Amino acid sequence: MPETSSHRTGGPARALRLGVCGPVGTGKSSLIALLCRELSDSLRLGVVTNDIYTDEDARFLRSAGVLPAERIRAVETGACPHTAIRDDITANLIAVEQLEADFDPLDVVLLESGGDNLTATFSPALVDVQVFVLDVAGGGDVARKGGPGIERADLLVVNKTDLAPYVGVDCAQMVADAHTARQGGPVVALSRTDPESVAALTGWVRAQLDRHRTGSLVPRDPGPMAAHSHDHVHA
Template sequence: MNAHIQSKTSAVTRVGAARIGIGGPVGSGKTALIERLIPAFAGRGIPIAIVTNDLVTAEDAERLRRSGLIDPKRVAAVEAGACPHTVIREDPTLNIAAADELEIAFPDAELIIIESGGDNLASTFSLDLVDWWMFVIDVAGGDDIPRKNGPGLMKCDLLVINKTDLAPHVGVNLDSMVADARKARGDKPIALTNCRADEGVEAIVDLVATQLLFK
């Protein structure tokens, strides 16, 4: 157990559980990705806790609590009450407080995942809230997304292109979509995932472990 992990990338110096954000449009598969990440981190011996954000419900939190994948008490819910980006960027105090409370309740946690409510391509995380963040898009949203150069896609530490299995069914050329994403992001990392088949998840865990966490 290591309850004192420092971030390499935070805007502030934080000793304790590292915090990662997961953002992206509605339906891109953020919660499904978390459901795959929970056992993947557990398999590496990395205890986690989770904060979810919804507009006026705790829907995503309840889904994770019922999943059987994690102690339900390790999942906190924030109701944004406004555009989801407000509480992850403009005024992240609700999320900071929720993460702080989880860290006090579960001092063994080495990582706290903060899931944004579904938002548009302009959604970004305050680095006062998270140390590192990923942005999830999916092929069903259209292969033109990487060419739109949205701030979420451009500024995130990791771009996740999800639901790769759907590409042939929605008329998307996945290779071209990935090429456009690489052109837009330069050498910033990109991960391809199919959460239904648990594909690409371990690569994300590897990246978190190597880029964010150190002991």
């Protein structure tokens, strides 16, 4: 790994903390696996996953071999996923800080929320930047329904675009609706089989890391969080 990967020209001495959240089944773990595969040759990475009662997401990433197993930590929230990424971030913050201490220096720590509904967002006290993930299989109308995650996360990913013809979704319209809901905020239409979309995602992550290193990245709160409802599946 290049010696320059941990070089910081200013700003925080710690790693960039990047949160990934979204509804159940949208491909959050697969997106993190993709980022690890694409970036681990040039950046020092760590991962913290969240599940309610298991470490299933962490085991998936470890079995995929995307990073050394010891760089992937699991938090069992014991409650709705949003509680551990927004309401009481203590367990996640401890896991991130321990990971950073064990493998200093790290460039990026990726935090994966458990699957939650469209209102779930990370506390800016936990992450510096956050990605909200939708997928075309969830329905072409989801993007225009809005919500804090869709509207105000730093990046919205419309995932699994290669499946659109098979689930009857107009992908171009879904992406256009996403841009409208976000008032022009960044949207990446992603398929892991499409190198151009993968490059757009990794380029965005690298740009956030550059901003973090220079001190120009200021975490912002995409909330306030709407009243929580149980329309998601506690898997």
